Amino acid sequence: MIVVAGEALIDLVPRGTGALAALQPALGGGPYNTAVALGRLGSPAAFCSRVSHDAFGEALLDRLRGTGVDVSSVQRGSEPTTLAVATVGEDGSAAYSFYVDGTADREFTAPSALPPGTRAVSFGTCSLVLEPGASAYEELMRTAAGQGVFTALDPNIRAGLIPDADAYRARFKSWLPSVSLLKLSAEDAEWLGGTPQEWLAAGPAAVVITRGGEGLTAYTADGGEYTVPGERVEVVDTIGAGDTVNAALLHGLAVRDALSRQALAALGSDGWPELLGFAARAAAITCSRAGAEPPYAHELDG
Template sequence: MIFCCGEALIDMIPEATATGVSGFVPHAGGAVFNTAIALGRLGCPTGFVTGLSDDLFGTQLAAALKDSGVDDAHVIRSHLPTTLAFVELNQGHARYTFYDENTAGRSLTPEQLPDLPDTVEALYFGGISLISEPCADFYAALALREAPTRLIVLDPNIRASFIRDEGRYRARLDRMIAVADLLKVSDEDLDWIFPGDESLEQKARQLCTAGPSAVLVTRGAEGATAVLASGARVDVPAKRVEIVDTVGAGDTFNAGVLASLFEAGVLSKARLPEIGEEALTGALAKGAQVAAVTVSRAGANPPWAREL
C-alpha cells in the first residue's frame, strides 16, 4: 500500500458566470491530495494522511477520496477550517493565493503522528505541507520515523514565495532528502536548491549523493530525466497534447511514476535500490502519459486506468 502524506485543500478555480462576471468554483485539490486521487484511480491501493476539516469543504474532500478509492482511515479530523487556494490562470499556467492560517491541515503537530498498518510499503510526501508550520514538522517527523523500514518518496514542489523562513525550510528539507529513497524535483526546484551555473544533471547528482537512490527531474514540455546513484541516466520526452491548464500536472506525473513502479514490484525499501534503466524508463513514460491526460482538461482531474 502507498500512503500519501500532505495537504488536502480547495482550489478556487475562476469561471465565467451566466452574467459574464468571473466567479470561483471550488474544486478538491492540493498537491499530495491530487497524487492520492490519481493513484486511487490508477488502481493502486492508496491511503492518505492529512488534517481534514469537518466543514463543507472538508466533506467535499472526503467524498472525493472515497469516490477514487483512497483509504482515509488515518486522516486526522478537526473543527478547524479548510485551506483555500485561489487560482489565477494565465495562458493555462496557474498562480496561487493561499488562505491557510489556523486550518485543519496546517495545524497538525508531531504529537499527532498516527500508527500506520504493516501493509504500507511506501510513503509519499510533498507540497506546501512541507513549508507551513507546524504541519511541516509533523510530516518531517513522520518521514524520519518511518524511513528505516519503509520507502520514502519526496516531491518538495517548492513555492519560494510561500516560504517565510528560508533557513528553517532548507534545514527541514535537507533532513527529508537525506532519508528519501526516491526524490522528484522540477527544473525550477533544482535551481532553487542549488543556485548556480551547473547543469541540471550535475545538480541532480549532488542530490543523489545526499541519500536518494534515484532523482527525477521534470522539465515541462522538455520531458523528464532520471539519474541513479549507480551513475545511469534516463530521459523520456513529454507527450504532446493541447493544454487546457497545468493544474495538477506534476502531481499526476508522480502518480503515474509510482503506479508503474508499484506494478513492476520495485516500490519498496528493499527493491528500489536495485531498479534498472528499463523499469525507470517505463515509470517516467507512464508519468508523462498520465500528466498529458490531466493537462488536456480543466483542473486537477486525473485519469482512470481505463482511460489510458
C-alpha cells in the same frame, strides 16, 4: 498500500480574466491530488492528513472514498479548510496565493503507526512548510524511513508560503537521508539551487526532474541518467500534472514490485524509460482537461 501524507485544500480557479473573475472551487492540494490519482490508477492507497469538518472537508473526503482511497488515517478538526486561489497563465501554467491561517491541515499530528501493509509513504507541498504540522509530517517521514519504508518526496515549492528561503533549503537537505525517491520540477530544482548529483549523494536512490512538455529525466545513484520526451497535448491547464507524475511513478514502481532502494537501482535502461513514459502519458491527460483530473487506469491501457 501507498500512503500519501499532506494537505487537502480547495483550489479557487478563475473562470475568466481579470481580478474579479468568478472563482470555481475545486478539490485539490498536491498530496490530495496524488492520492486521488493513485486511486484512479488502481493502486491501494490511503490518505494521512487533518481535514476540516466543514462542507469543503466533507467534499474532500467524499472524493477520496469515491476513488477507493482509505481515509481511516485522516484526522478531523473544527478549523476551516485551506483555500488556494489559482491564476492560470496563457500557457496553462498555474500560480497560487494561499489562505492558510488557522486551517485544519496545519494542526496535523504524527500518527502512532502507519496503516497495516504500508509499502511506501509520499510527502510534499504546503504540508512541509506550514507549522506546526510541518514538523509532524517531518517526524512521520523520518520514522517511516527508519522502519525501512519506501519514502517519496515532491517539495512542490510554493515560494509565497516560505518566509525564510535559506532556512527551508537547509531543512530540505536535512530530509534527503530519509528519502528514497525525490521528484521535483525543473523550477523547483532551480529555486532550491542544487543538482541531482548533490541530492543523490545525500540519500535518495533516484531523482526525477520534470520539465513540463519537454519530458522527464531520472538520475540514479549508480550514475544512470534516463530521459523521455513529454507527450504532446493541447494544454488546458497544468493543475495537478506534477501530482499525477508522483502517483504514476509510485503506481508503476508498485506494479513492478520495485518500492525499495535496491529495486530502483535495478530498473536500468529498460525499466526507467518505460516508467517515465507512463508518467508522461498520465500527466499529459491531466493537462488536457481543466483542474486536477488525473486519468483512470483504462485511459492509459496500452
